[in-house]
Amino acid sequence: MSRIVRYGMSVVLVALLAVAAAAAPYDFGGETVRVSGAFPNATVFGINFEDARGMGHVQEVEKMFNVKIEWVKDDAAYNPQTFIANVLAGDPVADIQVLCRGRAFHQIAAEGLLVPLDDILTEEYLENIPDVYKALEHWKHGDTYYGFSLVDAAGWCVYWNKSLFEREGLPDPYELYFSGEWTWDAMRDIAIQATKDTDGDGVVDQYGISIDEGSGCTDQVAALLATNNAAVAKIIDGKVTFTLDEPEALAVYEYLQQLIHVDKVVAFEGQYTIFQGNRAMTLSHPWWFYYTADPQWMEDDCGILPYPIGPNGTPGEYGSYSSANWNWCIPKTTKHDPRALIELYNALYMASYDYVIDDPEERMVNEFATYVTDRRDLDIYRSLISNLKLAPYAINFFWPDFQNFEEFNGRITINGENPAAAVAGIKDAVQTRLDEIFKQ
Numbered sequence: 001m002s003r004i005v006r007y008g009m010s011v012v013l014v015a016l017l018a019v020a021a022a023a024a025p026y027d028f029g030g031e032t033v034r035v036s037g038a039f040p041n042a043t044v045f046g047i048n049f050e051d052a053r054g055m056g057h058v059q060e061v062e063k064m065f066n067v068k069i070e071w072v073k074d075d076a077a078y079n080p081q082t083f084i085a086n087v088l089a090g091d092p093v094a095d096i097q098v099l100c101r102g103r104a105f106h107q108i109a110a111e112g113l114l115v116p117l118d119d120i121l122t123e124e125y126l127e128n129i130p131d132v133y134k135a136l137e138h139w140k141h142g143d144t145y146y147g148f149s150l151v152d153a154a155g156w157c158v159y160w161n162k163s164l165f166e167r168e169g170l171p172d173p174y175e176l177y178f179s180g181e182w183t184w185d186a187m188r189d190i191a192i193q194a195t196k197d198t199d200g201d202g203v204v205d206q207y208g209i210s211i212d213e214g215s216g217c218t219d220q221v222a223a224l225l226a227t228n229n230a231a232v233a234k235i236i237d238g239k240v241t242f243t244l245d246e247p248e249a250l251a252v253y254e255y256l257q258q259l260i261h262v263d264k265v266v267a268f269e270g271q272y273t274i275f276q277g278n279r280a281m282t283l284s285h286p287w288w289f290y291y292t293a294d295p296q297w298m299e300d301d302c303g304i305l306p307y308p309i310g311p312n313g314t315p316g317e318y319g320s321y322s323s324a325n326w327n328w329c330i331p332k333t334t335k336h337d338p339r340a341l342i343e344l345y346n347a348l349y350m351a352s353y354d355y356v357i358d359d360p361e362e363r364m365v366n367e368f369a370t371y372v373t374d375r376r377d378l379d380i381y382r383s384l385i386s387n388l389k390l391a392p393y394a395i396n397f398f399w400p401d402f403q404n405f406e407e408f409n410g411r412i413t414i415n416g417e418n419p420a421a422a423v424a425g426i427k428d429a430v431q432t433r434l435d436e437i438f439k440q
């Protein structure tokens, strides 16, 4: 995350840092607990552990738990191989570990490298966790929980430039959204109308849809799969089964190819391009409003929408879909009590009601409310943050082929390879991998 995002996020948190329980239920006896610090500043809570307030908070938590926090900054959070090698060698890189984008989560869980948490994440415990941080299905491998927090997962949404829509006389997204008609076709129609050469120099300068193609459009593929009731894999007869070759899944690649290569309404570029005012829609995250709403960054007014629903999707069943989840987990090699570690995490990240006094969803909505010019955006924003869903099996099992999957998606979306042929080409290998990972 950029420094600016961190700054923006840390401002949000200012009012929260003073809130902490007086006494901790666990005492670490002055010992050191290592916390995966790959992203110590980039949480949905906006905690910046490196600024004065954040450091003060850490000191307070250290006192409460009689513990020394050590931030571990190596690449195990990003690199499953490093993580696995370290745990197998009896040396967890951290006692509280985040797995970046949930990479290889199922693989790592299946190898027995994580502490199973079913006994800790009881109904009673979960009652104390704010809804926006709960995503139980993200934490499961088989029937067992191995992850315990949603911090850092970010769904995807669509920003639409209200000024541009008005100028171009485009359909009203509010009407489409509230009538359940915000669909792939509606988005495509708008994108086609919006894309044009506005100054007549023969070069298109105004685009319908702006996409940061970063990981071969893997995030977009995952979210669109979910909007079309499709998935990379589904559980069929108790078996995790590759389903990317089903028509509703192939339809995602065909839709993106249509937009990119046939209609030519997509600009591949950084998300900042939205500030120029000549992009009708930009695919981004709900927290991006910190930028779009700030006149210093963007003069035009922006609205926010979920991803549109596909032809095989359920009309009106909108969500904010993430292709990955940042699984927080406890490596089995830790010498500390997992219960105490999770409690410590909750205090550090203020992730349970023992350590926050307000409802995080209300806080996020209120923060957003200070920026919106139309009440309807507030309703949509609330729906987005309270309907964060994981597009299943997109990234968290795709290892060691994780990067291959991004490269695979790029071949189809950006390079325009035939979807059915490309998917058929990986089907057997992926199913074999699934059978290994899920021991089926």
Ligand SMILES: [Ca+2]
Binding pocket: 197, 198, 199, 200, 201, 202, 203, 204, 205
């Ligand atoms: Ca032009």
